[in-house]
Amino acid sequence: MILIIHRISAVIAMACIALFFSSTIIVELIGAAESIVIVKSLIVWPGLFILVPSIALTGGSGFVLSKSRNGKLVERKKKRMPFVGVNGIVVLVPCAIVLDRWASAGSFDTQFYMVQCLELFAGAINLMLMGMNMKDGLRMSGRLGSSPIISR
Numbered sequence: 218m219i220l221i222i223h224r225i226s227a228v229i230a231m232a233c234i235a236l237f238f239s240s241t242i243i244v245e246l247i248g249a250a251e252s253i254v255i256v257k258s259l260i261v262w263p264g265l266f267i268l269v270p271s272i273a274l275t276g277g278s279g280f281v282l283s284k285s286r287n288g289k290l291v292e293r294k295k296k297r298m299p300f301v302g303v304n305g306i307v308v309l310v311p312c313a314i315v316l317d318r319w320a321s322a323g324s325f326d327t328q329f330y331m332v333q334c335l336e337l338f339a340g341a342i343n344l345m346l347m348g349m350n351m352k353d354g355l356r357m358s359g360r361l362g363s364s365p366i367i368s369r
């Protein structure tokens with residue numbers, strides 16, 4: 218059961234960040250101001266209300282699963298998770314809220330694009346860390362190349 222929760226929450230969290238990231242880039246490159254306002258608003262609601270609990274659930278279920286595991290793969294996953302969480306709470310959430318406010322007020326100035334760059338950078342870092350955790354998780358469960366016995 219915990220493994221199923223871990224799998225589902227991990228996929229939802231990664232999909233959210235990938236979706237926020239790609240939709241932001243697409244809409245800001247080719248979209249009208251109204252479309253940017255809509256995307257920025259959807260990222261906050263319902264976006265963050267899906268992303269934040271799914272990151273917490275992924276980390277929580279991962280730590281429960283890791284009680285019966287040791288080895289370098291699980292240790293690496295444990296070390297990465299605080300960065301994913303802190304990056305999400307300290308950078309991604311405030312950036313998303315501020316960008317939504319500024320976009321709905323129509324202020325697409327230098328400040329907006331600086332915060333937007335920061336948000337994209339933090340999103341890319343989180344995607345990379347989560348991707349590495351996913352790869353190590355799949356290795357641990359023997360779904361990616363190496364045997365689960367060797368990688369435990």
Ligand code: HEM
Nearest residue numbers: 227276279280282283294295298347350351354355357358
């Ligand atoms: C965003 C972060 C994370 C992602 C994307 C992620 C992803 C995954 C994936 C895809 C699997 C394979 C599940 C399967 O067999 O289908 C997995 C397994 C696992 N994960 Fe994570 N994980 C994350 C965080 C963590 C954390 C923080 C821990 C705790 C240290 C953890 C511990 C485990 C363990 C122990 C397994 C192996 C379960 C088993 O086969 O018995 N994960 N993870």
